[in-house]
Amino acid sequence: EAQVTQNPRYLITVTGKKLTVTCSQNMNHEYMSWYRQDPGLGLRQIYYSMNVEVTDKGDVPEGYKVSRKEKRNFPLILESPSPNQTSLYFCASSKRAWQPQHFGDGTRLSIL
Amino acid sequence: KNEVEQSPQNLTAQEGEFITINCSYSVGISALHWLQQHPGGGIVSLFMLSSGKKKHGRLIATINIQEKHSSLHITASHPRDSAVYICAASSNFGNEKLTFGTGTRLTIIP
Numbered sequence: 430e431a432q433v434t435q436n437p438r439y440l441i442t443v444t445g446k447k448l449t450v451t452c453s454q455n456m457n458h459e460y461m462s463w464y465r466q467d468p469g470l471g472l473r474q475i476y477y478s479m480n481v482e483v484t485d486k487g488d489v490p491e492g493y494k495v496s497r498k499e500k501r502n503f504p505l506i507l508e509s510p511s512p513n514q515t516s517l518y519f520c521a522s523s524k525r526a527w528q529p530q531h532f533g534d535g536t537r538l539s540i541l
Numbered sequence: 542k543n544e545v546e547q548s549p550q551n552l553t554a555q556e557g558e559f560i561t562i563n564c565s566y567s568v569g570i571s572a573l574h575w576l577q578q579h580p581g582g583g584i585v586s587l588f589m590l591s592s593g594k595k596k597h598g599r600l601i602a603t604i605n606i607q608e609k610h611s612s613l614h615i616t617a618s619h620p621r622d623s624a625v626y627i628c629a630a631s632s633n634f635g636n637e638k639l640t641f642g643t644g645t646r647l648t649i650i651p
Contacts, residue, residue: 460637471643472627479637487638519584526637527572527591532584 431456435520435533442510443541450505450536452520458531460523461503465489465516466535472519477526478503510540544568545630547642555650560615562645564628571633573611575602578625578644587613587626620649 433454442448454461462477464487474487478497492514494506503522507514520533545566554560564573575588588595588602590611595602599618604611615622625644632638 462639464641469643472629472641474639474641477637477639485636485638488640517582521584526639527589527631529586529589530574530576530639531586532576535582535584 431531433520433522433531433533435518435536437536438534439537441539441541444511445509448507448510448538450507450518450520450538452503452505452533453501454503454522454531455501456522456531457500458522458524459500460525460528461497462487462521462526462530463493463495463503463505464519464521465514466519467516475505475518479526507538510538512540514538515540544640545628545642547626547628547645549645550643551646551648553648553650554618556619558618558649560618560622560647560649562613562626562628562647564611564613564642566609566611566628566630566640568630568640569633570630572631573604574629574631574639575611575613576627576629578627580624584627615647618649620651623647623649 436451459480463475464472473489476495478484518536521530523530572591578584599616601614627644629641
């Protein structure tokens with residue numbers, strides 16, 4: 430089954446404790462992206478990757494890191510999480526940005 | 542001003558009504574996406590279009606490139622159509638950024 434898998438689905442943690450949210454896709458897609466969704470602000474792009482070893486900033490990259498060492502994986506790293514990064518996060522993939530996106534189920538992060 | 546604007550923000554209608562959700566954008570785009578997010582949170586891609594019109598079942602999406610405007614229509618609306626509908630623009634400025642509208646919350650009353 431074609432899917433985008435994010436882990437964990439839920440996480441409560443404390444300020445400053447490094448965390449990684451994993452994202453994996455099995456559709457051989459070149460394009461992968463991370464978004465955060467906040468009430469009143471909608472979805473905002475954090476980082477995206479057009480292919481292996483090619484990443485670029487979205488609209489809200491501060492406080493996040495990404496890497497794309499393999500085509501299928503695109504982890505999101507919060508080196509020193511802060512409460513303003515409490516949000517619902519989505520990973521998505523597609524062949525290219527202008528083609529239909531496949532979304533993961535979301536990760537709800539709470540930073541205390 | 543957001544580069545992608547949706548209207549209305551909230552829409553409540555009776556079952557069977559014809560629904561229109563609008564999306565205007567101020568940037569050059571390579572494609573316009575319409576997404577659906579149900580209360581459980583999952584996001585599904587409904588349409589991706591760069592010109593003209595697309596139809597899938599009771600859903601129709603149109604885009605006018607000159608006016609930088611897209612609409613999502615739902616015919617014979619049903620309570621199961623209740624969801625948040627989001628439009629997103631793929632940039633054509635040599636990058637592959639996506640910019641989203643803030644969404645339209647649709648509620649269909651039986």
